[in-house]
Amino acid sequence: MAVSREQVVQELYARWLGAVARIAFAAALVAFVLYAWGVLPTFVPLDALPALWQLPVGEYLARTGAPVGWGWLRLLPNADYLSLGCVALIAAVTLVCYLAVLPILLKLEERLQAALVAAQIIVLLVAASGALAAGH
């Protein structure tokens, strides 16, 4: 039955969405507390931000030497980039949920939905890869 198949997939997506989103939000909160309380070192100090956040992103990057692409990964020991990593986790929640439902769609022989989900996974992976992220 199409409806019950749909419910199986929808329930699975809801379970993954609830769990992964909760983990990502909790991680973002913890990382931000470490950032705001000055527990970890920062790449750009919080008290320098008011002079920087009014600049266009190109000028901000030039002034701070902040990286683009995946360059932020090597700065994760800094509280601001640890916090950015957790925000990136939030952006990755949908990708995880799509990866979770793809096998069940294939198992249920929902080929068209599986193809659409696979295409969306490719779009999200291309976006996450940074390969096409052009600059100013």
Add this chain to the structure above:
Amino acid sequence: MAETWWVWLVALFAISFVIGVVAVVAGVGGGVLFVPIVGGFFPFHLDFVRGVGLVFALAGTLAAGPSLLRNRLASLRLAVPLALSGSIASFAGALAGLALPTEVVQTALGATVLAIAVVVWRTGDAAAGTGEADALGTILRLRGRYDDPAEGVAVDWRTRRTLTGFAAFAGIGFLGGVFGLGAGFANVPVLNLVMAAPLKVAVGTSGLIISIVNSSAAWVYIHRGALLPALAVPAILGVMLGSRLGASLLARTPASVVRRVVIAVLLLAGARALGRGTGLWP
């Protein structure tokens, strides 16, 4: 100056909380209020405001997603093809938005937000459409059933004008990517008025689509260094708490009052963005 960072972050949390309440009660995406208000009245550059706007809308919809899916008020089957169309366009829009001069984006944002205010004003509550499905909708099996406790009935639904819906979601996704908007203001009318999904399913599925579409555009801002976590996290926390309060107020607040407030805020914020872009209200 150096000591003022926390004042702005507390203010950002507070405005995100208020927008979270209003957005749920008014049934509009939070990003459409967040970007023009914060871009117009806070000292942050629009590049950073748009990046935060995307994760702001993303966070609110991710938080609401599980219960909407479980209650069948959001349809994953309906969201998957529309979100694919929207996320490709949104990704292109985010690239275009970061490549355009700020004044151009600011002016276009102002004009778009003013147009949205007119759309919100003109769009009434539409009745659920349950007509004949079209060929594409039938192939994709874009149909479903949900229980409406308010009416005490189970509602069967199916979509029509599916191809038009795909094209509309591509256009909405592009604008959402350029401006960092959640675009719920446009998703719901397309799902309900164009594709004939019942209003409650349209609202729920719109949120699910935003969560998918904004995920691809957010990566553009992350990779371009245009997502400042110092701004993103207070906004995310504010909207999540505000959305919860908004959901509990939903039944008690007259929709017409909130609708008028939203239109007034959009007109003010749109005029502010247009004024900044054209230099008439620096």
